[in-house]
Amino acid sequence: MLLKQFASKLTTARLIGEPNTECQNLQTDSRQVQPGDLFICLPGHTVDGHDYAEKAVNAGAVALVVERQLELPVPQLLVKDSRFAMAVLADSFFDSPSHKMNMIGVTGTNGKTTTTYLIEKIMSDHGQKTGLIGTIQMRYDGRTYPMSGTTPEALDLQRSLYDMVQAGTNCCVMEVSSHALEQGRVKGTDFRTAVFTNLTQDHLDYHNSMEEYRAAKGLFFARLGNEYTEDASRRKFAIINADDPSADYFKSVTAAEVITYGMEEGADVRASKISITSQGTSFHVDTFAGSTDISLRMVGKFNVYNAMAAISAALVEGVPLEEIKRSLETVPGVDGRVEAVDEGQSFAVIVDYAHTPDGLENVLRTVKEFAEGRVICVFGCGGDRDRTKRPLMGKIAAKYSDIVFVTSDNPRTEDPDLILKDIEVGLVEEGVSSDRYLMIVDRRQAIHEAIEMASPADVVLIAGKGHETYQIIGTTKTDFDDRIIAKEAIRGKSN
Ligand SMILES: CC(=O)N[C@H]1[C@@H](OP(=O)(O)OP(=O)(O)OC[C@H]2O[C@@H](n3ccc(=O)[nH]c3=O)[C@H](O)[C@@H]2O)O[C@H](CO)[C@@H](O)[C@@H]1O[C@H](C)C(=O)N[C@@H](C)C(=O)N[C@H](CCC(=O)O)C(=O)O
Ligand SMILES: Nc1ncnc2c1ncn2[C@@H]1O[C@H](COP(=O)(O)OP(=O)(O)OP(=O)(O)O)[C@@H](O)[C@H]1O
Ligand SMILES: N[C@H](CCC[C@H](N)C(=O)O)C(=O)O
Numbered sequence: 001m002l003l004k005q006f007a008s009k010l011t012t013a014r015l016i017g018e019p020n021t022e023c024q025n026l027q028t029d030s031r032q033v034q035p036g037d038l039f040i041c042l043p044g045h046t047v048d049g050h051d052y053a054e055k056a057v058n059a060g061a062v063a064l065v066v067e068r069q070l071e072l073p074v075p076q077l078l079v080k081d082s083r084f085a086m087a088v089l090a091d092s093f094f095d096s097p098s099h100k101m102n103m104i105g106v107t108g109t110n111g112k113t114t115t116t117y118l119i120e121k122i123m124s125d126h127g128q129k130t131g132l133i134g135t136i137q138m139r140y141d142g143r144t145y146p147m148s149g150t151t152p153e154a155l156d157l158q159r160s161l162y163d164m165v166q167a168g169t170n171c172c173v174m175e176v177s178s179h180a181l182e183q184g185r186v187k188g189t190d191f192r193t194a195v196f197t198n199l200t201q202d203h204l205d206y207h208n209s210m211e212e213y214r215a216a217k218g219l220f221f222a223r224l225g226n227e228y229t230e231d232a233s234r235r236k237f238a239i240i241n242a243d244d245p246s247a248d249y250f251k252s253v254t255a256a257e258v259i260t261y262g263m264e265e266g267a268d269v270r271a272s273k274i275s276i277t278s279q280g281t282s283f284h285v286d287t288f289a290g291s292t293d294i295s296l297r298m299v300g301k302f303n304v305y306n307a308m309a310a311i312s313a314a315l316v317e318g319v320p321l322e323e324i325k326r327s328l329e330t331v332p333g334v335d336g337r338v339e340a341v342d343e344g345q346s347f348a349v350i351v352d353y354a355h356t357p358d359g360l361e362n363v364l365r366t367v368k369e370f371a372e373g374r375v376i377c378v379f380g381c382g383g384d385r386d387r388t389k390r391p392l393m394g395k396i397a398a399k400y401s402d403i404v405f406v407t408s409d410n411p412r413t414e415d416p417d418l419i420l421k422d423i424e425v426g427l428v429e430e431g432v433s434s435d436r437y438l439m440i441v442d443r444r445q446a447i448h449e450a451i452e453m454a455s456p457a458d459v460v461l462i463a464g465k466g467h468e469t470y471q472i473i474g475t476t477k478t479d480f481d482d483r484i485i486a487k488e489a490i491r492g493k494s495n
């Protein structure tokens, strides 16, 4: 595409230099530049892409998108907001791929990954060619790709959506994080359905307050459905958890048709008669398209919410309720979410991704419901993330567990000992005696000691890292998988 064609997409952009410069591709990272690329300079939170423009030019970039003119010998497109420009240019360059698929996005503090997996399963069983983007992986057309975060930057996202379209994908289900919404990573993506799971505390390091955090998530719904059409295939839906205190806020900001789900009276999709065992969860569901009983192989009341979100999203796609039931009933679970580690031992070991106060409370309550012996909880909190959630998680662990092992999660660049101390404040506030908790910085050692301590019928819950196969200490990422370490510990257990 020619630089002037890119310029024509941005009304106020100023083109400096040769308008007929041919740009082969778009790039935002100087380390990835190929000859012929248009390099977009993004001002980041830690570093500024403008500082890497020279490197990009040296690597072969033929033109730049900049927020301030740079003294470099290549044509430049001067814009007011290069993140916005990136979203517009990426959408255009990749030929608006989101318009060619049915896009279903899921936002919320907890349950996004689980809900996207459930929707993907239902839609693919229904005969759609599906794509999935989220925390664990991206996958489509029988291939999987690793992810470095939950929601890709606009450029990577549009490129992936384009590839999905090329592969014949017609339904894409993706997680949309609050960071992504705040940074405009999904700008230009035409969602048909936006799903809200719940809003509880997390990421206050980034969003400053719960109001800001809620407003970031609200952007997803506020941008949806402002255009009404006779064409039923272009209708927009906001699927909202009616039992969440923020439900009214999200309803109020969207122009899309609202579908509610929940356990309280009045929801469009409503679950009742919930029964939870260590093997699964069953419930009755009444919907605007019929009623049925569903038995999930996944445990926890929170998974009834995830299932209802998925049911709602599938019903608006016209999938019959009985088909939805059949799909949901075959889902064995999601990688690293309440995943049992079974080496034939006499006690249970569960690995889970709970890394927020609400997530931890939910999973611990669930575990407590079916634990016949003690609950032994091993957990930590990530470094360079919301510090205020640490004592809250300490309190929750103390409240619902018999023994707590406070350990490292991904300490990143923080001092691991200090993270543990932040958590300990909550344990002490909860009045837990010092013989009921241990502080062990080394996560491997903590897992080993917890399993060594377990007696028949106890449950060892290892929370926070779920599917992760690494640990980040400082800036070094090393192999680390709670499930593998738990297996090692079970096999090496002395009693
Ligand atoms: C706070 C935050 O969201 N930061 C994101 C942001 O970083 P940043 O703005 O500081 O960008 P940067 O990496 O410093 O660089 C700025 C620009 O310079 C460029 N650069 C940089 C270095 C270089 O040598 N050459 C170069 O060209 C970069 O490519 C980029 O274009 O933009 C980067 C590029 O997209 C992201 O990788 C980075 O995510 C960081 C790693 C991160 O940890 N993000 C987390 C908090 C996050 O977004 N999490 C959510 C999930 C949350 C949830 O599940 O609820 C997610 O969606 O993943
Ligand atoms: N609906 C829910 N409500 C509360 N907690 C939940 C819910 N669903 C899952 N959880 C808990 O939160 C953990 C993370 O679930 P999941 O990965 O589905 O959420 P997520 O929103 O994708 O998280 P992330 O923000 O890291 O991408 C689970 O391991 C479980 O403990
Ligand atoms: N999406 C979350 C994941 C947290 C997972 C936990 N293991 C950690 O590293 O803090 C985040 O980036 O805050």
Ligand SMILES: [Mg+2]
Residues within 6 Å of the ligand: 112, 113, 114, 134, 135, 136, 150, 175
């Ligand atoms: Mg996720």
